[in-house]
Amino acid sequence: MKKTLLIFTLFLTGLSFSQDSIILSQENANEKGITPMWPKCDRSRQTPAQCFDQKLRDHIIHNFEYPDLALSEGLSGTVTVEFIINKKGKVEVLEVDGGHRYLQREAIRIIRAIPKMDPGKWGEKPIAVAYVVPITFIKPK
Structure with a gap:
């Protein structure tokens, strides 16, 4: 319900400022086949949505660095x-929730490092697509 309300609010906010702003949720974009195209996904055998999801997972794994301050303080948790x-x-980045601020900063850094891509398109018109990603920090032993 919270997620739906956020998407609805974003959609209405976009409409109130400009008729050019459309934001779809990941699920709606996937259903309509208008997912943003991650670099090199156009050459993949996967659907654009499957490729996007795989590349996003790979991106998070390869760019993940446990913050030193979080390690020294024994912090763990899930940041959405x-x-x-x-x-x-x-x-x-629209919103960050959960976890300590050190973990939140790392999650934001990882997401902001996502490469520029071809946006989702509604017909020929580019649109914004919203995503929600949980990143779990488990303290190494």
Whole structure:
């Protein structure tokens, strides 16, 4: 319900400022086949949505660094990051929830490092697509 309300609010906010702003949730974008195109996913055998999901997982794994301060303080937890791939294909972080601020900063850094991509398109018109990603920090032993 919270997720639906956020998407609805973002959609209404976008409409109130400009008729050009459309934001779809990941699920709606996947259903309509208008997922943003991660670099090199156009050459993949997977669907664009499957390739996007795989590349996002790989990106998080390869860019993950446990913050030193979080390690020294024994911090762990799950940080949820809500972001959009805007109509220019760039990442915009909307909200971060859960975990300590050290963990939140790392989660934001990882998401902001997502490469620029081809945005989702509604017909020929670029649109923003919203995503929610949980990143779990488990203290190494």
